[in-house]
Amino acid sequence: MPYPYFVISIIISFFLIGVIIWKRSKASQENIYISSRQKQNKKHFKNLNNLPNEVKANKIYYQRLLKKKEALKTYSLKEYAITTSRTLNDNQKEFLYTELKKFPLPSGAAWQLSEMLRDPMVDSKEVAALASTDPVISGRLLALVNSAYFRPSSGKEITSIHHAILYLGFNQVRxxxxxxxxxxxxxxxxxLSKEEVNKIWLHSATVSVAAGEIAKKFQDPPGLALTAGLMHDVGKFFLPYFKQEETGGLLLHEDTEELPPVIAEENATGFNHQVIGEVLCYIWRLPKEIATTVAFHHFGDYSHFKKLPKRTQKVIITVALADYICHLLGYADEEKYLYLISEEALKTCGFPSHPEFLITPSLEKEIEKMINLLKGYSSKGLKL
Ligand SMILES: [Fe+2]
Ligand SMILES: [Fe+2]
Incomplete structure (x- = not known):
């Protein structure tokens, strides 16, 4: 090659290498939160100015969270038609209802009271009189009304059961x-063993706290989110009662190693913890919104979800986000993984498309407080 051409080609090569290095460093500056596994998210981080202020102010904290996320397995369920009570055939429905009716809620003051509260015109003094006969109910009512979520803005502690019931409202008392x-x-x-039961309770309690915090952040009443969060995995307590041979089903999904856990449950038992929980909620006459949230908290095929009322959709997403956050932070009852939440669902209900940015140091603190509280109960030999 003649000498001038050789020099020109060297200069062009250096120029091209320079452009590639510059582009790469620019991309890594703009996308500091993105690992190679998260490239699909790249479009959301093009401009750092679009990130919430909390994120911009705590870059290291969120980098750490995103690293945690990278280490977890993620599953998308959007291709799966997950079983809910609406998709069960008559035989399956009858079988599930018959089996689950074997686990009734205890009758007693709590049951009598909840039946009483089905009538919105009931006299609150009568409700208070019955509630006062049960020390556990009275104690929990006062603890709830004076908790961080419901504490009166005056800061004055509520000590009367009647006052607590009026303050909380009948729905929250139910x-x-x-x-x-x-x-x-x-x-x-x-x-399940006591240890397994406690793990599910612990996870449920953390999801409940996170759901309450998310509801507050988006100016929704936290009561429903708190209860739906606590109940969301209730089907897991009863899942081991079901075995595929007894339900008489064939494998519902192609059996591969990579099946999402909730789908693997359907293959092993004929049902999943969502539909078991949903039917339990109906049997126990829980509010419909809680039953539907339990049924849909891992979504599955988004077309079914879209038909639900907007208010219910919002509660479901709040609980799904809380579940996602707790799995990401390591408060899971089993192997660590994440179920991705449909971006379309998040968008329609006005939630940010990146759930990890809903996590804040103060949310983590609230969850830790709950865990310490439950551990305190446990050391006193109480329920958890
Ligand atoms: Fe679940
Ligand atoms: Fe969960």
């Missing part, structure tokens, strides 16, 4: 009663 009855039923009937 939610609390369901929680109490559920705890007793699970402790009595779940075939």
């Amino acid at each position: 939610n609390l009663l369901f929680q109490l009855m559920l705890e007793q039923t699970v402790n009595k009937h779940s075939p």
Whole structure:
């Protein structure tokens, strides 16, 4: 090659290498949160100015969170038609209802009260009189009304049961009663070991806290989110009662190693923890929104979800986000993984497309507080 051409080609090569290095460093500056596995998210981070202020101010914190996310397995369920009570055939429905009716909620003051509260015109003084006969109900009512979520803005502690009921409202009191009855039923009937039961409770309690925090952040009343969060995995307590041979089904999905856990449950038992939880909610006469949230909290095929009322969709996403956050932070009851949440669902209900940016140091603190509280109960030999 003649000498001038050789020099020109060297200069061009250096120029091209320079352009490639410059482009790469620019991309890595703009996308500091992105690993090679998250390239599909790249479009959302093109401009750092679009990130929430909290994220911009705590870059190291969020980099650490995204690293945690990279280490987890992620599953998308959008291709799966997950079983809900709407997709069960008559035989499956009858079988599931018959089996689950064997686990009734305890009758007693809590049941009587929750039946009483079905009538919105009931006299609150009568409700308070009945609630006062049960020390557990009274204690939990006062603890709830004076908790961080409901504490009166005056800061004054509420000590009267009647006042607590008026302050919380009948719906929230009913939610609390369901929680109490559920705890007793699970402790009595779940075939799982005490350790396994406690793991699910712990996960459920952290999801409940996170759901309440998310609801508050988006100006929704936290009561429903707190209860739906606590109940979301209730089907897991009873899942081991079901075996594929007894339900008489064939494998519902092609059996591969990579099946998402909720789909593997359907292959092993004929059902999944969502539909078991949903039917339990109907049997126990829980509010419909809670039953639907339990049924859909891992979504599956988004077309079914889209038909639900907007308010219910929002509660479901709140719980799904809380579940995602707790799995990401390591508060899971089993192997660590994440179920991705449909971007379309997040967008329609006005949630940010990156759930990890809903995590804040103060949210983590709230969850830790709950864990310490439960561990405190446990050391005193109480339920958890
Ligand atoms: Fe779940
Ligand atoms: Fe969960």
